[in-house]
Amino acid sequence: MSKEIKEQPDAENPEELLGLKLTAPEKWAAGIPAVTAAMADIVQEAGFVRGMKGLFKMNKKDGFDCSGCAWPDPDDDRSPIAEYCENGAKALAEEATTKKLTADFFAQNSVADLAKLNDYEIGKKGRIAQPVYLPKGGTHYEPISWDEAFKKIAAKLNSLASPNEAAFYTSGRTSNEASFTYQLFIREFGTNNMPDCSNMCHESTSFGLAEAIGIGKGTVILNDFYDTDAIVVIGQNPGTNHPRMLTALQKAKENGAQIIAVNPLHEAGLMGFKNPQTVRGVLGINTHLADLYLQVKINGDMALLKAIEKLLYKAELENPGKVFDQEFIASNTVGYEAFLNHLNQFNLDHLAQECGVPLTQIEQAADMLKDKSRIIICWAMGVTQHKNGVATVKEIVNLAILKGAIGKPGSGLCPVRGHSNVQGNRTMMIFDKPKPQQLDKLKEVFGFEPPREHGYDVVESIQAMHEGKLKVFFAMGGNFLSATPDTTYTAEAMRKLEMSVHVSTKLNRGHLVHGDEALILPTLSRSDKDIIDGKAQFISCENSMGVVQMSKGMLEPISKDLMNENQIICKLAKATLGSRSVISWDKYEKSYDAVRDDIAKVIPGFDDYNSKVRIPGGFYLPNGPRQGKFNSKDYGDRIGFNIADLPEHHMAADEYRMTTIRSHDQFNTTIYGLDDRYRGIHNERRVIFMNEEDIQKSGFKSGEQVDLYNYHGGIERVARLFVVVPYGIPKGNTATYYPEANVLIPIDSVAENSNTPTSKLVFIKVKKHQEPLITAVWSS
Numbered sequence: 001m002s003k004e005i006k007e008q009p010d011a012e013n014p015e016e017l018l019g020l021k022l023t024a025p026e027k028w029a030a031g032i033p034a035v036t037a038a039m040a041d042i043v044q045e046a047g048f049v050r051g052m053k054g055l056f057k058m059n060k061k062d063g064f065d066c067s068g069c070a071w072p073d074p075d076d077d078r079s080p081i082a083e084y085c086e087n088g089a090k091a092l093a094e095e096a097t098t099k100k101l102t103a104d105f106f107a108q109n110s111v112a113d114l115a116k117l118n119d120y121e122i123g124k125k126g127r128i129a130q131p132v133y134l135p136k137g138g139t140h141y142e143p144i145s146w147d148e149a150f151k152k153i154a155a156k157l158n159s160l161a162s163p164n165e166a167a168f169y170t171s172g173r174t175s176n177e178a179s180f181t182y183q184l185f186i187r188e189f190g191t192n193n194m195p196d197c198s199n200m201c202h203e204s205t206s207f208g209l210a211e212a213i214g215i216g217k218g219t220v221i222l223n224d225f226y227d228t229d230a231i232v233v234i235g236q237n238p239g240t241n242h243p244r245m246l247t248a249l250q251k252a253k254e255n256g257a258q259i260i261a262v263n264p265l266h267e268a269g270l271m272g273f274k275n276p277q278t279v280r281g282v283l284g285i286n287t288h289l290a291d292l293y294l295q296v297k298i299n300g301d302m303a304l305l306k307a308i309e310k311l312l313y314k315a316e317l318e319n320p321g322k323v324f325d326q327e328f329i330a331s332n333t334v335g336y337e338a339f340l341n342h343l344n345q346f347n348l349d350h351l352a353q354e355c356g357v358p359l360t361q362i363e364q365a366a367d368m369l370k371d372k373s374r375i376i377i378c379w380a381m382g383v384t385q386h387k388n389g390v391a392t393v394k395e396i397v398n399l400a401i402l403k404g405a406i407g408k409p410g411s412g413l414c415p416v417r418g419h420s421n422v423q424g425n426r427t428m429m430i431f432d433k434p435k436p437q438q439l440d441k442l443k444e445v446f447g448f449e450p451p452r453e454h455g456y457d458v459v460e461s462i463q464a465m466h467e468g469k470l471k472v473f474f475a476m477g478g479n480f481l482s483a484t485p486d487t488t489y490t491a492e493a494m495r496k497l498e499m500s501v502h503v504s505t506k507l508n509r510g511h512l513v514h515g516d517e518a519l520i521l522p523t524l525s526r527s528d529k530d531i532i533d534g535k536a537q538f539i540s541c542e543n544s545m546g547v548v549q550m551s552k553g554m555l556e557p558i559s560k561d562l563m564n565e566n567q568i569i570c571k572l573a574k575a576t577l578g579s580r581s582v583i584s585w586d587k588y589e590k591s592y593d594a595v596r597d598d599i600a601k602v603i604p605g606f607d608d609y610n611s612k613v614r615i616p617g618g619f620y621l622p623n624g625p626r627q628g629k630f631n632s633k634d635y636g637d638r639i640g641f642n643i644a645d646l647p648e649h650h651m652a653a654d655e656y657r658m659t660t661i662r663s664h665d666q667f668n669t670t671i672y673g674l675d676d677r678y679r680g681i682h683n684e685r686r687v688i689f690m691n692e693e694d695i696q697k698s699g700f701k702s703g704e705q706v707d708l709y710n711y712h713g714g715i716e717r718v719a720r721l722f723v724v725v726p727y728g729i730p731k732g733n734t735a736t737y738y739p740e741a742n743v744l745i746p747i748d749s750v751a752e753n754s755n756t757p758t759s760k761l762v763f764i765k766v767k768k769h770q771e772p773l774i775t776a777v778w779s780s
């Protein structure tokens with residue numbers, strides 16, 4: 001294998017193929033194979049006893065919250081046996097592993113050597129067992145004591161010309177308590193530079209919904225799924241990314257709901273489900289899920305939604321008051337007439353062509369919705385990670401308000417969140433654009449003056465690093481390098497830092513592309529026992545439906561040298577701020593209750609936090625729109641119809657649309673395995689899904705080795721060595737896995753208003769694979 005001459009270890013996965021095997025894509029999800037996959041993983045990583053002990057307590061009311069996705073747990077009774085899915089079990093296997101990285105490991109493996117491994121291999125090395133430090137010019141991470149580590153980071157932070165030369169990232173697993181103390185420290189230090197994974201995820205939702213209805217969160221609860229007439233799932237792959245949602249969809253179907261799926265790929269988990277926790281499922285009996293599957297083109301959603309709205313309008317004209325909820329529209333909305341005029345400007349055939357769905361199928365969708373009023377619309381990354389992500393979110397609101405499908409049982413907006421506490425992070429004020437009222441409250445309660453100027457989000461942070469404006473990057477979890485776009489540019493940016501610090505559970509590529517000095521601080525994971533002063537503590541998280549509940553880890557940590565995230569923050573705050581601080585870090589460090597008492601004073605909905613969080617199953621946060629009380633940016637207690645044009649795509653004749661997706665065997669940049677079982681991909685990640693006709697037209701064949709190019713802004717970005725896989729994807733559309741294809745996503749290709757990277761649409765050219773011209777290997 002050859003490599004270009006590089007001064008630095010590679011920032012990407014090695015360009016090597018592992019040996020792809022293809023099977024036919026599945027038509028249903030879960031069932032026995034899921035149980036088998038889950039068990040194999042957990043037993044291999046954690047051993048039988050430890051693994052089973054963990055699984056037994058996962059998502060139980062007295063147990064710990066699954067660190068996987070943000071799908072909620074049932075409000076009422078939970079299964080006495082298993083309240084988790086295959087991917088929850090894999091998430092546990094990942095952190096409950098007994099393999100650990102000690103000083104020896106880092107002494108034996110240089111940073112450059114580690115960078116030659118692929119993400120799967122890096123992750124499988126085990127949990128980080130002690131703090132490590134990479135000195136300037138160093139080749140190996142070395143052990144460092146916690147005290148020394150805090151001193152070094154504090155000295156560096158205090159040496160900066162301005163607090164705005166540091167940025168503090170958050171990934172979405174950090175608990176409410178640690179998120180609160182983290183933002184408090186950062187703001188007392190003096191900056192709002194708080195990029196977070198939300199910026200790359202549901203930011204378009206948070207922005208769009210906050211403006212439209214007054215809260216940047218969804219409006220439904222789990223029970224709404226059990227009593228609804230229709231569920232529309234747009235740009236989401238629940239079979240892989242929110243597997244227990246399939247149980248909710250199954251129950252909805254049993255109770256008479258119809259399901260419409262909108263997706264460029266036929267995802268197994270949207271088509272059918274064999275519930276492994278029911279006798280029927282174990283016997284292999286499949287619940288058919290989607291009644292209608294609309295295979296849109298990538299980013300065809302806006303055109304599709306408008307076409308459905310237009311057909312509903314036609315039906316409303318034929319049957320006034322029977323299709324649209326005129327009462328709701330009259331008393332809760334603004335701009336109905338203008339919106340209808342806007343719809344009138346579109347031609348149905350044109351809309352059908354733009355979205356790629358045959359008009360007859362769009363008519364079927366409109367028919368299914370027209371007589372129903374209890375409708376839930378779910379969405380995820382297929383909607384948000386587009387240039388017009390915010391506008392599409394608002395178009396979803398348009399459809400909901402035409403039908404009066406919001407603020408009443410069995411109806412509403414359901415953005416399905418990613419990370420298990422990503423929603424809670426934002427509630428706890430992890431945000432680069434805090435509201436003035438929130439900052440006033442901090443000042444009132446704590447007595448320091450928080451910075452008012454907005455900070456950098458993810459994309460702005462990378463650009464600021466590149467321009468030399470940021471000197472220190474501190475990450476609470478995550479894998480910033482690999483999760484962000486334009487990997488080559490981002491790696492250049494990170495290498496310009498004076499110091500990079502990662503608080504992490506597992507080693508990842510983000511630790512291998514670093515500033516002059518770098519530190520990795522190992523922390524407890526969700527399932528780990530968290531003992532302070534001899535007492536077992538618990539943290540709390542907020543799920544996708546606004547339920548806050550406790551989470552108590554119970555597995556023995558793999559090392560005595562791990563520290564919980566809150567303690568790391570408190571100790572760093574003391575080391576950095578010293579007597580400048582007005583906050584009782586000692587108190588917070590010893591007790592989450594003390595943190596919760598102060599959260600109760602600052603964050604609305606958390607009064608009496610310490611008692612409410614102890615109620616088994618937790619408590620719901622207030623949500624006005626769920627009760628039909630709206631608060632939009634422009635129209636007060638009414639929701640304005642949003643008027644948005646169709647997106648325009650200017651692409652060359654030989655360019656394809658490319659979306660990036662998750663395989664079934666990964667959690668973001670953590671690669672659990674090399675298969676994507678439901679899509680029939682085995683033992684490979686460097687694949688490009690292409691339409692059969694496109695493959696033929698380009699003179700390729702199945703299995704062909706290709707390179708992928710993007711030329712946005714006149715810069716050539718290349719992802720080398722991918723294998724062509726013929727797949728049922730619309731013509732002109734392609735899909736690749738994230739993070740292997742992130743190198744192709746231009747840093748300045750972002751969603752309007754939310755600044756989210758457009759990970760679901762970049763334009764690429766596909767060419768026959770060529771070995772790079774320069775073929776020397778760098779030396780370390």
Ligand SMILES: Nc1nc2c(c(=O)[nH]1)N[C@H]1C(S)=C(S)[C@@H](COP(=O)(O)OP(=O)(O)OC[C@H]3O[C@@H](n4cnc5c(=O)[nH]c(N)nc54)[C@H](O)[C@@H]3O)O[C@H]1N2
Pocket residue numbers: 068069070087201202234235236237238240241242262263264265267296297298299300301380381382383417418419659660661662663664666667668669760
């Ligand atoms: N096992 C597992 N669980 C996870 C994660 C994980 O990586 N692994 N990640 C977590 C996180 S952080 C998040 S945000 C969520 C992500 O959950 P999802 O949003 O479900 O994840 P993705 O795979 O990014 O893509 C979603 C779907 O969008 C479709 N799609 C792509 N482009 C378009 C488009 O233009 N229009 C439409 N309508 N559909 C499109 C894809 O085919 C895919 O089915 O999952 C969370 N849960």
Ligand SMILES: Nc1nc2c(c(=O)[nH]1)N[C@H]1C(S)=C(S)[C@@H](COP(=O)(O)OP(=O)(O)OC[C@H]3O[C@@H](n4cnc5c(=O)[nH]c(N)nc54)[C@H](O)[C@@H]3O)O[C@H]1N2
Pocket residue numbers: 170171172173174197198200201202381385418419476477478479480482483484503504505506507508523524525526565660661662667668669670738739741742745759760
């Ligand atoms: N092309 C493309 N890019 C994308 C996306 C996409 O769909 N396509 N999706 C985007 C989305 S939705 C998201 S959310 C981001 C995800 O971006 P991130 O949240 O930054 O990435 P993760 O892969 O979830 O982070 C994994 C790392 O977190 C650390 N970790 C795990 N658990 C804990 C813990 O409990 N505490 C601490 N301190 N560390 C922990 C481990 O070291 C692990 O390696 O990626 C985004 N990037």
Ligand code: SF4
Pocket residue numbers: 059066067068069070071083084085086087088089091241242243244245
């Ligand atoms: S659905 Fe999500 S939260 Fe629930 S067990 Fe599965 S991965 Fe964990």
Ligand SMILES: [Mo]
Pocket residue numbers: 197200201202417418419
């Ligand atoms: Mo996400």
